[in-house]
Amino acid sequence: MTIRTKRSPQARHPTASAAGPDGPATAPITTNQGVPIADNQTSLKAGPQGPLLLEDFILREKLTHFDHERIPERVVHARGSAAHGYFECEADLRALTRAAPFAGAGKRTPVFVRFSTVAGERGSSDTVRDVRGFAVKFYTEEGNWDLVGNNMPVFFIQDAMKFPDLVHAVRPEPHHGMPQASSAHDTFWDFVSLMPESTHMLCWLMSDRAIPRSYRMMQGFGVHTFRLVNAAGEARMCKFHWTPRAGVHSLVWDEAVKLAGADPDFHRRDLWEAIEAGCFPEWELGLQVFSDAEAADWPFDVLDPTKLIPEELCPLRRVGRLVLHRNPDNFFAETEQVAFCTAHVVPGIDFSEDPLLAGRHHSYLDTQLSRLGGPNFHELPVNAPRLPPVNNQRDGIQRQMVPQGRVAYEPNSLAGGCPFQAGGAGFATWPAPLPDARKLREKPARFAEHHAQARLFLASLDPAEQAHVEEAFRFELARVTVPAIRARVVARLRHVDDGMARRLAAALGMDLPQPAEGDAAGAPNYPHSPRLSQTAYPGDGSVATRKVAILVADGVEGRALPGLAKTLAAAGAVPRVVAPRLGSISLAGKRSLVADASADASPPVLFDAVLLPADPVSLGVLAGLAWVRDFVREHHRHGKTLGLLAGEGQDPALLLGRLGIAPAAALAGVALLGPGDGDTFLRLLSRHRHPDREPPPG
Secondary structure (H helix, E strand, C coil), rough: CCCCCCCCCCCCCCCCCCCCCCCCCCCCCCCCCCCCCCCCCCCCCCCCCCCCCCCCCCHHHHHHHCCCCCCCCCCCCCEEEEEEEEEEEECCCCCCCHHHHHHCCCCCEEEEEEEEEEECCCCCCCCCCCEEEEEEEEEEEEEEEEEEEECCCCCCCCEEEEEHHHHHHCCCCCCCEEECCCCCHHHHHHHCCCHHHHHHHHHHHHEEEEEEECCHHCCCCCCCCCCEEECCCEEEEEEEEEEEEECCEEEEHHHHHHHHCCCCCHHHHHHHHHHHHCCCCEEEEEEEECCCCHHHHHHHHHCCCCCCCCCCCCCCCEEEEEEEEEEECHHHHHCCCCCCCCCCCCCCEEEECCCHHHHHHHEEEEEHHHHHCCCCCHCCCCCCCCCCCEEEEEEEEECCCCCCCCCCCCCCCCCCCCCCCCHHHHCCCCCCCCCCCCCCCCCHHHCCCCCHHHHHHHHHHCCCHHHHHHHHHHHHHHHCCCCCHHHHHHHCCCCCCHHHHHHHHHHHHCCCCCCCCCCCCCCCCCCCCCCHHHCCCCCCCCCCCCCCEEEECCCCCCCCCHHHHHHHHHHHCEEEEEECCCEEEEEECCCCEEEEEEEECHHHHHEEEEECCHHHHHHHHCCCCCCCCHHHHHHHCCCCEEEEEEECCHHHHHHHHHCCCCCCCCCCCEEEEEECCHHHHHHHHHCCCCCCCCCCCC
């Protein structure tokens, strides 16, 4: 009952060996210069027991390459996972933009997508509370376009000048290098407590969006405002949104913490296994398109990256879908070496005057120069455009192309004027009017309001989501050791939700501070925006890749289990028989069942649902096992689907009581099943979680 694997039929990368991923079966091992090696197991010595000889160029080459295998990790977004795929346009958008991916319905553009955490180092855990990167490289016929975004639509700061400070604050504190991949410490909260513009983003960071169930189940946003430019030179402003077909789902905090220990690669493994099984992740691309005049009428500045545009003001327009259908052939060569940059655009995509976006153009390019050794990182296969670049740039470290001819300048006559300028066929910056040409260090007036959209976000969440935000603030602030920092944060939150701020002050054992000063006068009160709650994105109802634990032990009644497992597998779920040990389990009636997961190596947090026989014989066996009681209790507390094979006329509360769950506990998502009730279980499983069963806050 393990997950089935199926490789995508798509062609491998053109640089892969023609004989397959492992190379030609009969080719001898060689040095990097192609010299066949007679013995790759033994160093050259002066006699069997003599010293190693310096002339052993084979040993020196092997060790030297090994010593230089690691490159500097990214300062942020160091831990990532990626996949190949395509973007399919669903409408002809040439009236809006001349960008190649949108040139007609049905057009497909190859992509490479990298997901990542932001704060943690390369070896950190996947399930930490953090922002997630969502970066898409489009390989178009007019060059590469990088849409570099996050899984949240806003950011902490308004100006790139503060980006190094933000990262220094959230990274491990420099005097002792702790904590790793966590914002729950003094320096981060000290910084944001002094930056009121961070308030909106803090609410997103404390929400369920910061601990997604899967990369396949999180949204993506371009964050900044961009411009779309058509062939006539007409421009409209735009925001980019990715919405997962599987729905937007998250972990609960207790689950995320335990997963960090049980499987630090939980998100990476989930993405890889889904693609290998042929369950290709999919997102729809939606655009918010608006004019400068419309933007001027809204009570916020669209160039402020700490603000979003409520969909009630500007609805999303679906324009295409993104499908990931092939895993990388080599993690380092592709996932680690891929280089994204916000300045990588194609004709038809242009920038706004967002001050954070402008700073990212420099920072991303500068980072790649440091990480990948020089200016030729675009020649690495994963970064190379589909059509070779044609220009007069020459030389530099790690140059791989071999330009021919004696001309390396433009204009020229010796090469017939080639390469020549593209003119109207090339990229041309849209001539945006500049309302104020003075040189100054100053923010626009509408950048000064920081709390209205934070209020909107919290008010738009459902009660369970709101409770999770409050719990996250309480946990993070309890880890802050300086009382003055805690007081500044709570004082700021009084502008967002005064009731929550009062409860936080009480939970933290502090006097309620006065509201922070500096809020802009006349801040707008936005209406409720339901699309800000992730409950607005339940997904397509599929249970594909959902892992279901079937709990058994010697002596249980298991006649219905194979049939139910078959029903689950046919729907795309992944049933796993979990028992005290691997191998054959002796069931009642001289039957047996093979367990493919052991209780000690497969903790409950690795599964999305649990199914167990609960007839009198089976319950008598299972209720006596501590690991079964723990398994069921944890699934119940995390709001996951529980299936009890007990037949009609049973009281589910009494059955759960025998498994250690209080009789008064909520029963949402708990199903009494007969042998033919697999569809009932599947319907509950498709909901992902049943928050009515969560314990009250605190």
